[in-house]
Amino acid sequence: MSNSNSTEIIRAGLKKRYAREKRFRLFGIASLMISFAFLLVLLFTIVSKGWPAFQQTYVKLDIELDESVLKVNSNSDEDALYSANYQKVVRASLNKMFPGVSGRKKKRDLRNIVSNSAAYTIRDDVLAEPKLLGTKQTYWFLAKDDIDVFMKGKIDRNLPEDERRLKDYQFEWIDKLIEEDRLEKRFNTVLFSNGDSREPEQAGMKGAIMGSLFTMLVTLMLSFPIAVAAAAYLEEFAPQNNKWVDIIEININNLAAVPSIVFGLLGLAVYINYFGVPRSTPLIGGLVLTLMTLPTIIIASRAAIKSVPPSIKEAAIGLGASRVQTLFQHTLPLAMPGILTGTIIGMAQALGETAPLLMIGMIAFVAEVPTGVLDPSTVMPVQIYLWSDSPERAFTERTSAAIMVLLGFLVAMNLIAIMLRKKFERRW
Structure with a gap:
């Protein structure tokens, strides 16, 4: 009788456990379906309003x-x-x-x-x-x-x-x-060939697109080499158990969680008021977004460098390579897929930022298409904000169309990250 009772108790317990697991799976599937449904509603709303x-x-x-x-x-x-x-x-x-x-x-x-x-x-x-x-x-x-x-x-x-x-x-x-x-x-064609205008039928995105491209170019040229160099130093050359290194690491991790508008205030106080960098230009925009993007790329680059097996580094050093040669000829090439992925993620985040750019004057109405990093310009998120605040009904559809173009850029950047990762990925 005791064995029979024990068996029944075990079966009842297993039945409850399987039921809990089944409910958990159902909750997970329901959560995914709800999230996917909200995403579809959002995309349908944007496309239906922006397509005209x-x-x-x-x-x-x-x-x-x-x-x-x-x-x-x-x-x-x-x-x-x-x-x-x-x-x-x-x-x-x-x-x-x-x-x-x-x-x-x-x-x-x-x-x-x-x-x-x-x-x-x-x-x-x-x-x-x-x-x-x-x-x-x-x-x-x-x-x-x-x-x-x-x-x-x-x-x-x-x-x-x-x-x-x-x-x-x-x-x-x-x-x-x-x-x-x-x-x-x-x-x-006006949507892609004209700059901004007070008249809805004449308003285009070319100025904002070129401004975003110049701003992202400045951001990439500054953030990528600085972030990779910082990550390589912290992982390969920085002394262990050093309080100054620990302070730097803590600050890098904390900067990744700082609100973006704080970087805009920093750019306004330092770059514009102290160094005199021109307002409303891709140069100042790129400098501010570089500050915001650096922690993300540094953290991703450190994780990529740390994932390289120590045996590869030890083998290179054992064959007579210096630490610098090991870094540039073995560690960084193997870590490059992760570094590029982190860089693209950071750049995509910077492309969608608005708050820090508002602080440095890139919210100004700019009708001319910029031709360089020192020309007054705006960026796509700010252009969307300006159009959404316009009273004319025709700007409503242009706002949604601009969002579609911005999402297209973000999707393209993520596809580039996937292709680069596949291209440089190596198995060991």
Whole structure:
């Protein structure tokens, strides 16, 4: 009887243990599914809102480059051609298409069918080819943001007139343009070829993308060699049980957990106020992000160097190699996959930072595309922040599109890390 009771007790205990393990697995699977569901909802929201930004509405206009209206001719000098009022010929074309429009407000709304960039497009063509003056040309101009939003189905024309941005007579103009095949949606090249703008239809990400690339270049050029050198010294050459080395190691680990805005304050106080580094440039941005990235790369590099088997180092030294030769010819090549992985992770973290860059002035409105590390610029996360704070509805989709581009950069960086790890990985 006692043996039978013991067996039943053991079976009951095993049954409870198996049930707990099964529940634990179910909880783990449920957690993964919930996390994956939230990720899908987030990505779907971003993509659904941002996808329309990759298309832009264009308006077709027949422009008569009348020399009497522009008050210039093909023999005029470059300054006269540059300063001519090309907006007049755009208005003349619209007035010819809709001759019955009267009243200041309606005329202003008529002009707002076409973006202000239309005049600049004509100006650039005339400067490149003055012989266009006196001829009639057909152009596809950017449509104003309200027209673009309507063409993408974001404005309901069935709402009462006082509850929507477009009036009934504007819908009549749009219908006429559609009937005459003068309105169409195209791939939005402006999003990648223009800098920032106050006008949504003219706003692009090229300035922010170039600013991010220059900033990341400065960060990589500074953080990678400094971090690898520091990690190599601490692992291979620093004296053991030394209080100064212990203090350095503790501070490196602590710096990895410091809020990023603190590095922005440090850059503002030291780099800008003390050393006089120009504000709002990729150079100052790269210097600040280098401070923030160094602890991450150092910690990852130390772990990679420590993972190299001691036998490889001992064999190299036994064959007569110096400690420096052992480090550069054996230890670092074998540790390179881990070092590169840590570097890419640190760079990806720096690419998505906003707070430290706000402190050093990279939140400024910059319309020009930077051409170097000393030009005023902004970065993609700051551009997203600026667009998200804009009241125009068309900036909402551009904000989501910019997030998609930023996520694309982050995914690309992680893929590069995986490929580099596979390329340099060695088995021992």
